[in-house]
Amino acid sequence: MFLKNHFKGVMILIWAGLFFFCPCGAAQTEAVDRLSWRSIETKHTIIRYQNVDDLEAFDEQIDYSPGEGGIIRSLFSSSESKSLPEKLARKIDALFERVQKILDMRKKMKKVKINIYSNNRQLAAAYQKLFKKSCGVRSWYLYEFKTIYSNVSDLHAGMMAHEMGHHIIDHYLIIRPPRATAEILARYVDKNLYKKVREY
Numbered sequence: 001m002f003l004k005n006h007f008k009g010v011m012i013l014i015w016a017g018l019f020f021f022c023p024c025g026a027a028q029t030e031a032v033d034r035l036s037w038r039s040i041e042t043k044h045t046i047i048r049y050q051n052v053d054d055l056e057a058f059d060e061q062i063d064y065s066p067g068e069g070g071i072i073r074s075l076f077s078s079s080e081s082k083s084l085p086e087k088l089a090r091k092i093d094a095l096f097e098r099v100q101k102i103l104d105m106r107k108k109m110k111k112v113k114i115n116i117y118s119n120n121r122q123l124a125a126a127y128q129k130l131f132k133k134s135c136g137v138r139s140w141y142l143y144e145f146k147t148i149y150s151n152v153s154d155l156h157a158g159m160m161a162h163e164m165g166h167h168i169i170d171h172y173l174i175i176r177p178p179r180a181t182a183e184i185l186a187r188y189v190d191k192n193l194y195k196k197v198r199e200y
Contacts, residue, residue: 035122041111042089044096049116049152052084057152058116059088064157064193066094095157099164102189105172112167113147114160123151141166143176158190165189 040047040055049055082090092114100106117123126149127135130142139150141163148163165186170176177185 037115040085040089043093044111045092046111046113047088047092047116048113050118054116054118054152055084055088058155059084059091061152061155062088062091062095062157062160064091064095064098064161066090092160095161096164096168098193099161099189100168102192103165103168103172103185105168107172109168109171110146112141112164113145115147115149117149117151119153120151123149139163143167143170146171158193161193162186162190 035050037048037050039049047055047058049058096112097106115126117126124135127133127137127140138154139148139159139162141148143166146167148160148167150160150163163186165188166182169182169185176182
């Protein structure tokens, strides 16, 4: 009887230890749930961020400007006296429209949300919460939520254009293409972002 009760007590302690002290996805997903989001709405997107530092870093990482070719020009950045949200909105909408032009998929569609996470740990926790497995990607788009998930410290314009491409492809065509086809088209966007697009 003593051994049986002792064994039962040990099992309860082990279970409690796993539940309360395991440094696993549960703790990470709770941290993601506690994130405080702010947002900027643009013509084509809703940018969700946590603090001004993340927004400034996002602006620096997306090296794209309105106009053919999209390469950052010092005249553009110095002559504009607009606020950071206004400048960023103009840049992100220009990038979105560039992707539409590359794909030749131009029509009004629902806005895509862009969730900007402060670091890779937050991004991995969001992935764990959504897919119940460890994160093996740097950025992704989820059709069901019309949302791009990105880590502000590991991002560039090509990567954002690639994810925007997924949103545009999925919402332009009446029937969503197979994942492999959509991925080929999104990679085409990334590769041709700064090249001149021929008009047909």
